[in-house]
Amino acid sequence: MMGNYQGYQKYKDSGVEWLGDIPEHWEAVGLTKYLQSLVDYRGKTPEKTKDGIFLVTAKNIKNGIIDYSLSQEFIKEDEYDEIMRRGKPEIGDVLLTTEAPLGEVANVDNTNIALAQRVIKMRGKIGVLYNYFLKYWILGASFSQNIQSLCTGSTALGIKASKLCLLKVVLPPLNEQEKIAQFLDYKTKQIDELIKKKETLIEKLDEKRTAIISHAVTKGLDSSVPIKDSGIEWLGDIPKHWKIIPIKRFSQIYDCKHKTVSFVDDGIPVASIAQVQNFYIDLLIAKMTTKEEFIEMIEGGRKPQNGDIILSRNATVGASAIVQDDLFCMGQDVCLIRPVKANSVFLNYNFLAFFTKSQIDTCLLGSTFKRINVEEVKNLLICLPLLEEQKQIAQYLDQKTAQIDQQKAKIKQAIELLKEYRTSLITNAVTGKIDVSQIAIPSPQKPQPQKG
Structure with missing residues (x-):
């Protein structure tokens, strides 16, 4: 169990060694059994252009979303139908990266995109497999561990669609899949916001670190010493004896x-x-x-x-x-x-x-x-400055930067723990180790009308 989360009342043997027991009313099936389609876009690399249809590459898929800022490539609009002849994306389709990086996943959030090599598109059967649940199943540790055993490649590990078909997935009833996905949307958003705040703290500490270093090596440690114009506009004054x-x-x-x-x-x-x-x-x-x-x-x-x-x-x-x-x-x-x-x-x-x-x-x-x-x-x-003053400044900066680096290390450790908790929560929810289907998720607050 995880913290305050409870398990299901009854479990059964999944028949899959690495899965262990699953809720009695769930089933463990081959991934492709409940897929409407699985398309591997492996093949000829399309010609890139400066504008046109956005090409989603493996680089764009990270942390459960399509990040359009990570790589910006385009294809010609008049070549879109030919390039995507094996299947155009629909909202909710699951995208999985097959190599460099391996195992990143996201749901399609925009149909006006093309898909590049090293990306597989999956679509669950309507009424059976909820695409957003499938995304979280792939994000779980169970999937990550087992995809590694099916990979090939000497320089960069990758997986082929034919191997992907061998993987098992644990499925609750559809309405439960939807509730689990909604719960994980809510909880992972909370965790991600916490991580973002801590990453912002690290950025501010980096800025502080640079500012302390910059001041010390151009202004010195003693603000009472006589100064002179450096002759460089953006540097300003420096100690007179430097x-x-x-x-x-x-x-x-x-x-x-x-x-x-x-x-x-x-x-x-x-x-x-x-x-x-x-x-x-x-x-x-x-x-x-x-x-x-x-x-x-x-x-x-x-x-x-x-x-x-x-x-x-x-x-x-x-x-x-x-x-x-x-x-x-x-x-x-x-x-x-x-x-x-x-x-x-x-x-x-x-x-x-x-x-x-x-x-x-x-x-x-x-x-x-x-x-x-x-x-x-x-x-x-x-x-x-003179050599002795250089040594004093170096010792001062060693002390100051060590303090900041210790603060950063603690924050980074906290971020890693949050990421581990995120993965653990997803894994336990999608494998049925915890029952989150009855947990009420707060609805987004509607904006209050302005008082005129």
């Missing part, structure tokens, strides 16, 4: 070797943009190269040393991390900054500050590919 100088004046900067190394199962890690996280280099997800190629990649001063900074120049432009004692070499699209007359931690915080980010954004303007070249990195301006 200097604004390009990174190349106090650091050695080395570009990566423009070479793709061969990878091996057991060797020396190669750190590219994917490995550069905020403040640390994640070598656990790095590919490996041979000792011979490692030696070639570290030529010319390129061997990362403790205190160096690895900066991403492509895709995640501006992400930076401090080198510890790990042995690795640079891969593609990163560069190495070796502070000579500056504190590494202080300098690394600068890449998280508005001042430096704004300069990087200016370099990216008009660029087709979001990347920054090494010469532009060398000329990035930094507000530089």
